[in-house]
Structures are given as structure tokens and as C-alpha cells.
Amino acid sequence: MKSELSYSTFHPRNLHLAGYDFSVLVQAHPTLSQYVRPNAYGDDSIDFANPQAVKALNHALLKHYYDVVVWDIPKNYLCPPIPGRADYVHYLADLLAESIPDLNHEKVRLLDIGTGANLVYPLIAANAYGWQCVGVDIDNKALRNAQQIIEANGLQQQISVRQQPKPESIFSGVILPGEQFTLTLCNPPFHASAAEALAGTQRKWRGLGKKPPQALNFGGQSNELFCAGGEGAFLTTMISESRQFARQCGWFTTLVSKASNLPLVYREIKKAQAVTVKTVEMAQGQKQTRFVAWTFQPELSKKRI
Known part of the structure; x- marks a missing residue:
């Protein structure tokens, strides 16, 4: 039986448009069966x-x-919702199709x-479109785990990972001299502190009808959830650094979870002198989000999405 969630706002190519078919998913991964129960509507679901x-x-x-x-x-460690991550990848594919003949x-x-x-993200992108993917992180433990996933699934020819040696940097130190990327993506940490991240986690648990935790012990490591200055500061650094790699990357893109940060993002992109900026709105059920894309290459700005 399908889940009760609304998927009508997903990208048309999103494989999760029809919801979670738990009978099929349990066949794929039998361990899931121990967590599947009817919800208040009588539909199969899990305790999220x-x-x-x-x-x-x-x-x-x-x-x-x-x-x-x-x-x-x-x-x-962070366990992200797959359908929403797939949406970002599919809309990125649209961006490329519209700008690259x-x-x-x-x-x-x-x-x-x-x-x-x-x-x-690399797992979805490699499978859905055959893209070559490089994953970057500052967390060595996270990267060791990611490398194990790559090797266990025989994806060494499509996906690789590398460590950012300078935690205060975004692209500097990981984009090598002369290296070319078609595009970047990012889901930035959007809290400014551990206390703010905990408050956000507690709100989510209350929304699920559960007693909220009193410590930040579920749903992500510190670098995944918060950074000094929050999402706005992270995006300011990212946009500023992107100018240094203007000819080494076609499109720079990032999720912007807080709509209130959009004026800052547009101001910083203008300051960096990008030639084109695009905002793609996305929605999964009740959740509204978007990503912003910018380029310094006029040849990618001829078409509109």
C-alpha cells in the first residue's frame, strides 16, 4: 500500500511521485519490514x-x-529524505539541458x-544520469564511510570523494588547478549554533507527535547541521569563493532553505559579478524549498528555464 504523503509537487521524472510502495520496498530490503505499521489513516508507514x-x-x-x-x-549521521534529494538532481538536469546544446x-x-x-546526491546522479561525481566533506569519518559505499557497489569509475583540508573554505583546496566541473550542488548547514539546531530538531519531533530530545543526538553531525553565522554566512563564503573558479565550473548551485536569505544571496552573486542567476522553486508535500544557480560564463546564459 502506498503512503499517505502528497507527491504531486515532485519533479515529473522523480521516481517517488507515487509515494512509498512498502510491499516493493520490503522485498528490496527485508529489514524494513520490522518497522512498517499502519498509520492513523490505515496506510502502511514507518515511525519517522x-x-x-x-x-x-x-x-x-x-x-x-x-x-x-x-x-x-x-x-x-545525517539520514536525508531520498525523494527530496532526487528532486534537486532532476532540476539540475533540466538546468543543464536548457543551457548546454x-x-x-x-x-x-x-x-x-x-x-x-x-x-x-552522487548515488542518485550517477544512477539517474550517468554523471561523474566528486563528493567533498571536511569530516574524515564521513568520507571513509562514503568510500566504503562506493567500493561495495563497484562505483569507483563514477564516484570519488576527497577531503576539504581547510574547514573555512568551500571550493578552495578541493577544485584542483585546471580541473573542470559542469556544476556544483550543496545542501548547506542552515543553523548558526548547536542550540539553534537542537531547537529545530525538537520542533520536528513535536511535529511527529513525539517527546523531543534534550540533546542533539539524532539527525546529523555538527558540521552537517550548523556553522558560525548559519546558512547566510556559509552561502556568502561560497559565492565569494566561486568567483575564483569562474572558468573551472559551469554552474554553481546551492539549496537555500530560508527564503529570508534570498536577498543576501542575490546581493552576493551580483557583487561576485556572475552573468546569470536562476532560482528554481521546489516543493515536497508541505515543504517549500529552492535552489539558486549562478554562472560566470555567458555561453551558458543564452537559454532560459
């Missing part, structure tokens, strides 16, 4: 406040839809800033 249930669901989704047979993350997806090189232990 249970990290083990969410991890089992993610594993089943990655295995069934993206041919990722072996997947796991260390305890307390005779696009050959097999030649696309994607740089994932903050790939995490889960490696979800």
Missing part, C-alpha cells in the same frame, strides 16, 4: 522519529530505485559540497 526505521527506508529506496545494494551510515550526460562532472557519510 525512529532513526533505524528511516535508515532502513533509505536503504530500501536506494536499493530498489538506484541499484545501491550496500549502504549504511554511522550512528547519528547537445548535452551528453556521460560527460557531466558534478561536485557535491558536503556529501556526508550518506553520499546520497
Whole structure:
């Protein structure tokens, strides 16, 4: 039975448009079965406040839809929702198709800033479009886990990871001299402190009808959830640094979770002297989000999406 969630706002190519078919997902990953129960509407679902249930669901989704047979993350690392991550990738593919004539997806090189232990964006992008992907993170433990996922699934020819040696930097130190990327993506940390991240986690747990935790112990490591200055400061650094790599990357893109940060983002992109900026709105059920893309290359600005 499908889940009760609304998927009508997903990208048309999103494989999760019809919701979660738990009978199929349990066949793909039998461990999921122990967490599936009827919800208040009588539909099969899981307890989304249970990290083990969410991890089992993610594993089943990655295995069934993206041919990722072996997947796991260390305890307390971010376990992102697969359907929303897929949306970002599909809209990026639209951006490329509209701006690059005779696009050959097999030649696309994607740089994932903050790939995490889960490696979800490269796994989706490599399977859905055949893109070559490089995942970057400052967390060595996360990267070791990501490398294990790559090797266990035989994806060494499509996906690689590298460590950002300078935590205060975004692109500097990971884009090599002369290296070319078609585009970048990023899901930035959007809290300014551990206290703010905890408050956000507590709100989510209350929304799920659960007693909120009193410590930040579920749903992400510190670098995944917050940074000094929050999302705005992170994006300011990213945009400023992007100018240094203007000819080495076609499109720079990032999620902007807080709409209130958009004026700052546009101001910083203008200051960096990008030639084109595009904003793509996305929605998954009740959640509204968007990504902003900018380029310094006029040849990519001829078409509109």
C-alpha cells in the first residue's frame, strides 16, 4: 500500500511521485519490514522519529530505485529524505539541458559540497544520469564511510570523494588547478549554533507527535547541521569563493532553505559579478524549498528555464 504523503509537487521524472510502495520496498530490503505499521489513516508507514526505521527506508529506496545494494551510515549521521534529494538532481538536469546544446550526460562532472557519510546526491546522479561525481566533506569519518559505499557497489569509475583540508573554505583546496566541473550542488548547514539546531530538531519531533530530545543526538553531525553565522554566512563564503573558479565550473548551485536569505544571496552573486542567476522553486508535500544557480560564463546564459 502506498503512503499517505502528497507527491504531486515532485519533479515529473522523480521516481517517488507515487509515494512509498512498502510491499516493493520490503522485498528490496527485508529489514524494513520490522518497522512498517499502519498509520492513523490505515496506510502502511514507518515511525519517522525512529532513526533505524528511516535508515532502513533509505536503504530500501536506494536499493530498489538506484541499484545501491550496500549502504549504511554511522550512528547519528545525517539520514536525508531520498525523494527530496532526487528532486534537486532532476532540476539540475533540466538546468543543464536548457543551457548546454547537445548535452551528453556521460560527460557531466558534478561536485557535491558536503556529501556526508550518506553520499546520497552522487548515488542518485550517477544512477539517474550517468554523471561523474566528486563528493567533498571536511569530516574524515564521513568520507571513509562514503568510500566504503562506493567500493561495495563497484562505483569507483563514477564516484570519488576527497577531503576539504581547510574547514573555512568551500571550493578552495578541493577544485584542483585546471580541473573542470559542469556544476556544483550543496545542501548547506542552515543553523548558526548547536542550540539553534537542537531547537529545530525538537520542533520536528513535536511535529511527529513525539517527546523531543534534550540533546542533539539524532539527525546529523555538527558540521552537517550548523556553522558560525548559519546558512547566510556559509552561502556568502561560497559565492565569494566561486568567483575564483569562474572558468573551472559551469554552474554553481546551492539549496537555500530560508527564503529570508534570498536577498543576501542575490546581493552576493551580483557583487561576485556572475552573468546569470536562476532560482528554481521546489516543493515536497508541505515543504517549500529552492535552489539558486549562478554562472560566470555567458555561453551558458543564452537559454532560459
